[in-house]
Amino acid sequence: MRKYRINGGVRLSGAVDISGAKNAVVAILPAALLADEPCRIENIPNIKDVATSLLLLESLGAKVDRINEHTVEIDPTTVNTCEVNDDLARSMRASYYFIGALLGKSGRARVPMPGGCWFGERPMDLHLKGFRALGAEVTPVEGDCIEVQSNQLMGNSIYLDTVSVGATVNIMLAAVRAMGMTIIENAAKEPHIVDLANFLNTMGADIRGAGTDVIKIRGSQYLHSAHYSIIPDQIEAGTYMAMAVATKGDVLVRNVIPKHLESITAKLIEMGAWVEEMDDAVRVRCNTPLQRCNIKTMPHPGFPTDMQPQIAVLLCLAEGVSHITEGIWENRFRYTEELNRMGAKIEVNGNSATITGVEKLSAANVTSYDLRAGAAMVIAGLAAEGVTEIDNIRYIERGYENIVQKLVRLGAEISLIDDDEE
Ligand code: EPZ
Numbered sequence: 415m416r417k418y419r420i421n422g423g424v425r426l427s428g429a430v431d432i433s434g435a436k437n438a439v440v441a442i443l444p445a446a447l448l449a450d451e452p453c454r455i456e457n458i459p460n461i462k463d464v465a466t467s468l469l470l471l472e473s474l475g476a477k478v479d480r481i482n483e484h485t486v487e488i489d490p491t492t493v494n495t496c497e498v499n500d501d502l503a504r505s506m507r508a509s510y511y512f513i514g515a516l517l518g519k520s521g522r523a524r525v526p527m528p529g530g531c532w533f534g535e536r537p538m539d540l541h542l543k544g545f546r547a548l549g550a551e552v553t554p555v556e557g558d559c560i561e562v563q564s565n566q567l568m569g570n571s572i573y574l575d576t577v578s579v580g581a582t583v584n585i586m587l588a589a590v591r592a593m594g595m596t597i598i599e600n601a602a603k604e605p606h607i608v609d610l611a612n613f614l615n616t617m618g619a620d621i622r623g624a625g626t627d628v629i630k631i632r633g634s635q636y637l638h639s640a641h642y643s644i645i646p647d648q649i650e651a652g653t654y655m656a657m658a659v660a661t662k663g664d665v666l667v668r669n670v671i672p673k674h675l676e677s678i679t680a681k682l683i684e685m686g687a688w689v690e691e692m693d694d695a696v697r698v699r700c701n702t703p704l705q706r707c708n709i710k711t712m713p714h715p716g717f718p719t720d721m722q723p724q725i726a727v728l729l730c731l732a733e734g735v736s737h738i739t740e741g742i743w744e745n746r747f748r749y750t751e752e753l754n755r756m757g758a759k760i761e762v763n764g765n766s767a768t769i770t771g772v773e774k775l776s777a778a779n780v781t782s783y784d785l786r787a788g789a790a791m792v793i794a795g796l797a798a799e800g801v802t803e804i805d806n807i808r809y810i811e812r813g814y815e816n817i818v819q820k821l822v823r824l825g826a827e828i829s830l831i832d833d834d835e836e
Contacts, residue, residue, distance in 0.1 A: 415834060418804045418818065420795035421827035422777060426663035428824045432651045432670050433459035433815040434484070434644035437720075438606035440508035441583045442613045442644060443467040443488070444515035447476065448590055449617045451639035452489040458644055459815045460484065462808070466506045473499035474516075496522040500557065504528075506812075510538065510580065514587030517550055517562050524561045540578045544585035547572045548592050569594030569633055577602050577713040582629070583610060590619045592633040601629045604714040605674045609645045616640040648674040649720045650814060651696070653789050655679075656724040657821070658698040659687045660731065660797040665824060668695040677717045681707060681725060685732060706734030706771060711741045723749045723790035729769040730758040731797060740765045749787035752780040756794055756802070774799060782806040785813045792817070796826055803831075 434457040444467065446453045458464050460483050468486065472478050475494035479487040496516045503509035507528040516523035527538070542552050542560075550564035569592045574581055582602040589596035601607070603625050611624030617640035620632040651670045658665035659682055672679070672691040679689045679696065684707045687700040706729065711719040719742040729736040730753055740746045747767050750760040756778045759770040777800030782788025788810035795802030804810075807830075810817060821828045 415805055416807055416830060416832045418792065418795070418807055418810075419829050419831050420792065420802045420804070422795050422798040422800060422802060424661060424796070424825055424827055426658055426661045426665050426796070426821070426824040426826060429666040429668055430654050430820050430824055431668050432646045432654070433457075433461075435459070435606055435609065435647040436461060436463055436813045437579070437604070437649075438609040439464055439644050440467055440506070441511050441587075441606060441610045442642070443471060444511040445587055445610060445613060446488040447471070447474070447490045447493060447512075447515040447519045448587065448614070449490055449637045449639060451491070452477075452487055453617065453640045453642070454481070454485065454487045456485045456643040458484050458486055459647065461815050462812045463506055463508065466502055466509070470498060470502050470509060470512060473502060490519070493519070496520055497524040498526070500526050500559070510541065511583055511587060513541070513545070513560070513562055514584035517545060517564065517567065518588045518591035521565060521567070522561070522563045524555065524559055526557065526559045538580075540574050540576065540581035541584045544572050544581055544598075545588060548585070548588055548596065550588070567592035567633070569596040569631070571597040571599065574598065574600040577627075579604055579607065582607055586610060586614070586621065586629065586631060589631040590614050590621065590634060590637070594633055596631045596633070598629040598631070599627065601627050602713060603627060605645055605648055605671070613640060613642045616642050645674075646670050649718060649786070651675055652678040652718070652721045653724050653793070653814070654820075655682060655689070655696065655698045656721070656728055657793050657796055657824075659685070659700040659704070659728055660793045662700050663824070664697070664699045666695055666697045670694060670696055672696055677715060678721055681709065681717060685728060704728055704732035704771075706732045706736040708737045710739040713742070716741075719743060719746065720786050722746060723786045724793055726750065726760070726767065726769060727753065727790050727793040727797065730760065730772060730775060730794075732771045734771055736769045736771070738767045738769065748783045749790050752783075752787075752791060753794055755780065756798055776800060777802040779803045779805070782809045785809045789814065792821075796821070796828075
């Protein structure tokens with residue numbers, strides 16, 4: 415089995431370059447289907463979810479030309495089916511964005527229902543409510559798939575009962591080719607929502623209000639080619655900031671948008687770290703004992719749920735008792751079992767965790783339950799004394815480009831091993 419092996423206790427130092435945002439690119443690649451001409455997209459991260467998304471585009475008949483590791487040209491004019499490849503789609507939850515994109519493009523989509531995740535039920539009711547509001551019929555079909563169909567999508571006002579990134583994205587994708595105006599109320603405001611709106615507007619769409627809780631989309635008859643660059647990944651950046659603090663290091667995190675990191679920066683400063691903001695970088699240092707604090711994860715601009723496991727590792731090493739309340743997912747604390755095996759003191763009660771700081775963490779063999787839980791295991795391994803091995807690293811590779819190389823360049827003693835070969 416492939417694992418990461420980390421010899422912890424090394425202070426990280428130097429500079430790390432952040433890649434394009436995973437949660438933006440998995441929405442923007444399907445969105446390229448909506449154009450009537452080829453699109454060029456730059457700063458795409460070299461991660462497994464991008465590889466899966468490009469294969470899905472090709473399986474629909476689109477021409478995909480990988481200009482280089484971080485640039486792709488997509489020609490959607492050769493698409494010849496609305497049925498998404500089953501195996502590929504089931505391997506990535508975000509494949510459900512192809513429903514909104516295909517519905518907007520050709521009025522029909524057939525996609526397998528996405529899998530759940532370790533952190534509880536992940537429904538799609540708001541996505542389907544949005545498609546129906548635009549005039550589409552939603553039909554469950556054999557093989558645990560859904561078929562969504564409409565002869566002519568008509569703009570409408572849609573209120574999202576819960577703030578949902580996925581539903582906001584999927585409704586935008588369908589609405590951009592509908593007749594008339596669509597208004598999404600209680601919309602998600604994450605940076606990747608704004609990035610998607612900017613991409614679609616670059617191809618001639620008329621989307622206003624992205625980044626606020628009311629997004630207005632006037633449907634377009636024709637969308638021309640677009641040349642676009644993906645924003646930096648807010649969560650990858652926050653993860654490396656947490657790594658710098660966990661190892662009492664001094665790291666320059668480059669190619670970021672500091673405004674996207676405000677809630678993370680505020681919490682690291684509250685814990686006693688030192689964060690200097692520049693135009694497109696942040697420098698993170700820590701050489702004092704960490705202080706306790708409380709975290710409540712919220713929709714943007716609140717503290718991001720996708721940084722919850724990573725910040726928990728820092729709270730394990732802080733003086734005093736801290737509390738985390740998970741405000742988005744019903745159970746995103748499974749990783750705490752692994753941290754407790756490394757000597758942490760975490761008690762979970764429903765959607766909240768109480769963390770009593772300890773002097774240090776001890777190395778152990780641990781598993782990654784999901785993408786961000788795996789990132790937390792890496793942070794814990796970097797901070798712990800001794801050799802930590804982390805398995806199920808395929809989750810981590812879904813969202814972190816070249817994490818081993820980036821960490822080695824910061825001085826970490828980390829390597830990718832395959833113990834089947836050893
Ligand atoms: C996106 O997931 C992200 N994934 C997640 O990041 C992130 O945790 C989440 O947004 C919250 O920010 C991608 O962008 C690919 P939601 P998504 O719809 O869209 C409920 C990562 O680590 N809900 O905003 O699936 C839902 O149960 C991943 O990068 C409904 O009730 O999340 C949850 O409680 C993990 N009905 C809340 O809304 C629906 O139809 C927020 O979910 C949809 C969602």
